[in-house]
Amino acid sequence: MILKMKYKLSYEEADRLIEKYYDGLSTGAEEKQLQLFLMRSGLPEKYQAEQAIFGYFDQKKERKHIRMNSYMRWAAVAAVVLLVVAGPQLFVTAHTSNYAYIDGKKVSDIREVRSQALASLGDISSSKDEVQESLKNINDTKLIEQQLDVFSK
């Protein structure tokens, strides 16, 4: 809002402020206003001297710098996109690890780790035999007949 007001400075007002400036009577705010006015493009040539005094060319450089910032902003966006897309992959890769803890001690030897993993799977699959054995016993008609015989006696 302030910027807009400053840009609205008319040539007459600018001339008046320049005069005040040369007389050493301008305030800091007025000088800033003047500086913003001199940054405007398409100003008449008569303002060239003041533009040089107020560092217009420096401001131009600064504007270039602002453009650089916008490039950097896009670069940051690209970096974030890369991080979001590729980061998790890196994270997963970083966490791709095979290890075992045996009695609280970490073991990284892959053969040992595999052997422990297979052992635990063996424990699970052996339980299947217990189930099948139980089922077999239940289906065993001879066993059932034997048990029923106890009641027929």
Add this chain to the structure above:
Amino acid sequence: MRPIKKYLILTLLLGLGSILPTLQAQTDLQISKVFDQYGERKGVVMVEMTDEMLNGYDFSLFKSLTIKDNPPAADFIRKCLVKDQAGAKKVKQVVTNGVATSIYLQLPRKGQLYRLILFNEVFNPEEKITLVYIESKNDSEDVLKLILKKK
């Protein structure tokens, strides 16, 4: 909202949405507490393998825990399994003397991953608990068949 912010938020959401289910698949389960609590204790064997081919098993994640002579641990695991059963698609259970000694849970898929929890407890020659958690891109039923066939 400025376009850059929109793109950023969209990208972040997409990225998180695609990766979170696979990264956090196990942490939503109660049994993750078992691995955390008992994994590094004495008398316990804990195994963790990621993206491994294990004698024909293609696992994205394999975790197992073997605990000997620790009835409180067995009770704790059973309690955790009761909670995890709530979302399970299929449950196989063997009860011996009123206590669940063998439990197989097929959990709902998390992203692309099929998930299985296998629990077994034997008392002879000593009390031994085995808890296995598996994440695989293969159908959990096929993985289960493969495991049970391997003996």
